[in-house]
Amino acid sequence: MGETPEVSPEDALQVAQRAMNRCSDLEDEVEKLREENGDLADRVTALELRYQDLEETKSYDDLDRDGRVGRVREHAFQRATNGHGKATLDYNDVMWSVFDGEPSADYCYKLMRLAADAPGFEYRDPAGKGKQLAVDADEARTGAAFSSANKTDSEGVI
Numbered sequence: 001m002g003e004t005p006e007v008s009p010e011d012a013l014q015v016a017q018r019a020m021n022r023c024s025d026l027e028d029e030v031e032k033l034r035e036e037n038g039d040l041a042d043r044v045t046a047l048e049l050r051y052q053d054l055e056e057t058k059s060y061d062d063l064d065r066d067g068r069v070g071r072v073r074e075h076a077f078q079r080a081t082n083g084h085g086k087a088t089l090d091y092n093d094v095m096w097s098v099f100d101g102e103p104s105a106d107y108c109y110k111l112m113r114l115a116a117d118a119p120g121f122e123y124r125d126p127a128g129k130g131k132q133l134a135v136d137a138d139e140a141r142t143g144a145a146f147s148s149a150n151k152t153d154s155e156g157v158i
Contacts, residue, residue, distance in 0.1 A: 060102035065114070072098055072115040072133065080137040088132040119143035 063071065072089070075098045080087035091108035095101055103111070112133040116123035120140025125131045 060099050065111075068099075068103075068111055069114045072111050073118060073121065073135075076115065076121065076133055076135040077137060077140055080135045080140070085137045086135065087137075088134045090130055090132045094133075 058067070060068070072094055075093075076087055076089050079089070089097075089112065091105050091112070094108040094111055095103055095105065109131055112131065113123045115121055115133055118140070119142050120136045120138070122134045123131070124134055
């Protein structure tokens with residue numbers, strides 16, 4: 001049988017430490033990729049929610065839920081940017097200004113709650129005022145969907 005090479009404890013320790021360092025480096029790379037892809041996935045989702053089916057030619061019935069949520073966000077954001085940077089919508093605004101009377105009041109509230117799940121948007125129920133979707137345009141711009149990096153010259157926002 002062949003001779004087994006003699007390995008000093010120090011050499012074995014160095015090999016083990018190099019292997020552990022390499023594993024740690026690989027774990028860091030994997031985590032970085034997860035973060036980058038997670039951020040990318042979040043940005044794509046936000047953009048899809050905002051732009052999916054926002055064409056003015058699509059009717060309320062032709063929009064899916066995400067398209068309807070995107071249209072609510074877009075309307076609220078435009079109202080805020082056309083005003084003083086902040087705006088609120090109630091169910092009447094969603095029902096009539098956004099969708100020309102199509103959805104029920106309950107569904108308007110649901111769309112408002114879903115629209116609030118983005119930076120700069122908040123669903124609230126202040127005492128005596130009724131439920132509303134509030135938007136702060138500056139804060140909304142920190143999210144992917146309304147980022148200034150997504151603006152075009154002709155439209156103001158892509």
